[in-house]
Amino acid sequence: PAIVTAPVVRAFVEELARAGVGEAVVCPGSRSTPLALALAAHTGIRTTVLLDERSAAFFALGMARASGRAVVLLGTSGTAVVNFGPAVVEASLARVPLVVLTADRPLELRDRGAPQTIDQTGLYGHHVRWASELPLPDDAPETLAHTRSVAGRAVAVARTAPAGPVHVNAPF
Numbered sequence: 550p551a552i553v554t555a556p557v558v559r560a561f562v563e564e565l566a567r568a569g570v571g572e573a574v575v576c577p578g579s580r581s582t583p584l585a586l587a588l589a590a591h592t593g594i595r596t597t598v599l600l601d602e603r604s605a606a607f608f609a610l611g612m613a614r615a616s617g618r619a620v621v622l623l624g625t626s627g628t629a630v631v632n633f634g635p636a637v638v639e640a641s642l643a644r645v646p647l648v649v650l651t652a653d654r655p656l657e658l659r660d661r662g663a664p665q666t667i668d669q670t671g672l673y674g675h676h677v678r679w680a681s682e683l684p685l686p687d688d689a690p691e692t693l694a695h696t697r698s699v700a701g702r703a704v705a706v707a708r709t710a711p712a713g714p715v716h717v718n719a720p721f
Contacts, residue, residue, distance in 0.1 A: 566593040568704035574609040578625020581652035606636030619646035646707035647714040
């Protein structure tokens with residue numbers, strides 16, 4: 550599919566690596582597939598796939614705590630990513646850099662009664678240092694530049710004292 554190979558998705562992952570991310574923990578799901586494939590394809594990011602969201606979140610937290618580097622945690626849309634919550638709170642309180650990526654439906658498909666759809670905006674509340682939403686993937690140079698800046702800022706904020714988690718929601 551076009552979105553899987555979209556330059557903007559690859560650029561986002563490239564910028565994460567450029568900013569210092571070397572590890573990613575992925576909980577696979579259909580909505581997050583473009584980011585999961587881009588993370589797995591990047592030679593500078595080691596990707597670990599775990600099926601259980603809560604376990605994956607604490608695994609990523611442990612990796613980040615041990616290394617002192619920001620680790621990416623990717624989940625699909627809906628209630629699954631709520632299971633990241635306890636580790637996000639722990640990362641916040643322990644000042645551990647974690648970049649939480651959640652896939653989501655595009656804005657026009659939200660609040661329409663679709664299964665496994667929740668409002669992911671502000672999902673982790675004040676427990677994240679920063680939250681942002683990516684634009685819909687397209688080939689516009691402005692989208693590419695903005696997406697790169699979000700990735701760079703996410704890692705920078707996660708690592709800046711007091712370190713902690715950030716949340717980037719990606720509509721696909």
